[in-house]
Amino acid sequence: MTKETTSRSRKPKRGQTREALMAAALELVVKKAPFSALSLREVTKKAGVVPTAFYRHFPDMSALGLTLLDESFRTLRHMMRQVRQEELPNERMLRGSLEVYFNYVRNNRAHFLFVSKELAGGTPTMRNAIRREIRMFTNELAMDMARFPFLNHVNAEDLQMMAGLVVNNVTALTQEMLELEEIDETGQREVLMTAEKQLRLIYFGVGMWRSDKSSS
Amino acid sequence: MTKETTSRSRKPKRGQTREALMAAALELVVKKAPFSALSLREVTKKAGVVPTAFYRHFPDMSALGLTLLDESFRTLRHMMRQVRQEELPNERMLRGSLEVYFNYVRNNRAHFLFVSKELAGGTPTMRNAIRREIRMFTNELAMDMARFPFLNHVNAEDLQMMAGLVVNNVTALTQEMLELEEIDETGQREVLMTAEKQLRLIYFGVGMWRSDKSSS
DNA sequence: AATTCAAGTCAACACCTGTACACTTAATTT
DNA sequence: AAATTAAGTGTACAGGTGTTGACTTGAATT
Numbered sequence: 001m002t003k004e005t006t007s008r009s010r011k012p013k014r015g016q017t018r019e020a021l022m023a024a025a026l027e028l029v030v031k032k033a034p035f036s037a038l039s040l041r042e043v044t045k046k047a048g049v050v051p052t053a054f055y056r057h058f059p060d061m062s063a064l065g066l067t068l069l070d071e072s073f074r075t076l077r078h079m080m081r082q083v084r085q086e087e088l089p090n091e092r093m094l095r096g097s098l099e100v101y102f103n104y105v106r107n108n109r110a111h112f113l114f115v116s117k118e119l120a121g122g123t124p125t126m127r128n129a130i131r132r133e134i135r136m137f138t139n140e141l142a143m144d145m146a147r148f149p150f151l152n153h154v155n156a157e158d159l160q161m162m163a164g165l166v167v168n169n170v171t172a173l174t175q176e177m178l179e180l181e182e183i184d185e186t187g188q189r190e191v192l193m194t195a196e197k198q199l200r201l202i203y204f205g206v207g208m209w210r211s212d213k214s215s216s
Numbered sequence: 217m218t219k220e221t222t223s224r225s226r227k228p229k230r231g232q233t234r235e236a237l238m239a240a241a242l243e244l245v246v247k248k249a250p251f252s253a254l255s256l257r258e259v260t261k262k263a264g265v266v267p268t269a270f271y272r273h274f275p276d277m278s279a280l281g282l283t284l285l286d287e288s289f290r291t292l293r294h295m296m297r298q299v300r301q302e303e304l305p306n307e308r309m310l311r312g313s314l315e316v317y318f319n320y321v322r323n324n325r326a327h328f329l330f331v332s333k334e335l336a337g338g339t340p341t342m343r344n345a346i347r348r349e350i351r352m353f354t355n356e357l358a359m360d361m362a363r364f365p366f367l368n369h370v371n372a373e374d375l376q377m378m379a380g381l382v383v384n385n386v387t388a389l390t391q392e393m394l395e396l397e398e399i400d401e402t403g404q405r406e407v408l409m410t411a412e413k414q415l416r417l418i419y420f421g422v423g424m425w426r427s428d429k430s431s432s
Numbered sequence: 433a434a435t436t437c438a439a440g441t442c443a444a445c446a447c448c449t450g451t452a453c454a455c456t457t458a459a460t461t462t
Numbered sequence: 463a464a465a466t467t468a469a470g471t472g473t474a475c476a477g478g479t480g481t482t483g484a485c486t487t488g489a490a491t492t
Binding site for chain 4: 233265266268269272273
Binding site for chain 1: 385389424
């Protein structure tokens with residue numbers, strides 16, 4: 001009967017203050033300052049809760065930050081997995097993938113803003129966590145490319161280099177996108193078109209690449 | 217006689233507190249936190265001066281930030297101008313240019329760290345100022361490329377796109393470089409080599425590019 | 433029905449923050 | 463030599479900060 005919520009560590013039923021705190025922090029990041037500049041007190045205030053209540057859910061602000069980071073990447077990884085398993089990369093699907101990705105960015109603006117700001121300005125712990133996630137994406141992309149017959153003759157190191165090139169650019173374009181107003185659809189379309197051209201250019205370059213000269 | 221320092225607004229002779237304040241802020245950015253998280257008081261403390269002395273040189277912290285930004289880009293522009301006027305871009309000089317650039321980054325680590333952190337986490341004013349500078353570099357690179365016979369048939373929009381691709385990547389690699397310890401020369405060499413390969417790949421892609429289909 | 437306990441409140445603390453104001457001092461101008 | 467002025471100091475205040483400890487409360491466990 002009342003056993004819906006199982007065993008120990010029952011979910012917070014009515015008191016979803018934890019979520020409120022995370023949402024408040026995220027909102028402040030969007031419209032005020034980088035996460036590292038937020039104070040515990042203003043987060044709790046925005047969450048409509050007394051400062052000391054914070055400690056019932058997180059030991060300190062940096063713990064909140066790491067939770068937020070985890071949340072951001074968990075959903076992003078999920079989306080990436082879907083895009084990836086659709087088809088092997090080729091020029092045709094490029095446009096589609098980019099549209100899906102940037103649409104996702106658009107719908108998760110707050111999380112991306114949070115990550116983007118912390119990537120450069122966060123604590124070392126935070127920065128390393130983010131860079132590790134990005135490296136994971138790069139690795140997965142490199143693995144996908146390895147399966148592409150077109151690239152049989154390219155060695156692992158160069159595949160990594162190519163994937164890095166793509167990821168670097170998408171990251172930069174994402175940040176460019178985040179700088180645009182939410183309503184600026186023209187600007188967003190422009191970024192998308194630039195992205196497509198840049199990736200196509202990379203695609204051409206990849207086609208010409210020869211992994212000779214070994215790795216001196 | 218005593219007229220060495222001219223007319224009004226004489227240079228601060230002994231009291232080079234202004235420079236001390238800027239140096240202190242820069243040092244704190246390197247080893248503590250993004251500029252936006254620094255307090256006026258800790259900057260003055262590190263500069264060995266009483267808090268209220270700050271106001272003799274800057275109206276507030278954000279003014280110090282803008283001055284720091286100006287200083288950062290003034291010397292960077294100077295270096296870029298030298299590199300640029302050497303020769304038209306081609307594959308041979310690529311390695312050399314990259315070495316010069318990354319060497320410069322290495323020798324101005326504090327300034328680059330400052331800019332890198334403010335690019336994402338600074339005030340809107342700060343972010344816009346930085347993005348404007350970067351856009352200027354992109355434009356200049358596009359102009360250089362336009363002079364390249366190889367690229368006669370590429371229209372202006374696409375040149376801009378290509379320059380953007382290069383700048384995006386160099387920016388990302390610069391940040392990667394800044395994450396490395398100052399003593400990690402192996403890592404730095406690796407970044408340099410990756411950079412060279414990535415730009416060469418872009419170079420190949422540029423060679424294949426055709427600006428047809430106009431801009432739909 | 434009694435008990436336990438997670439999740440909330442309130443009051444208080446020691447500290448750090450930006451800035452105003454009045455004062456000194458040494459150098460430059462007159 | 464006298465006057466001015468840029469650049470430094472010390473004190474003070476009102477406000478924000480993280481964190482403590484003791485208290486309340488209502489729902490889940492027993």
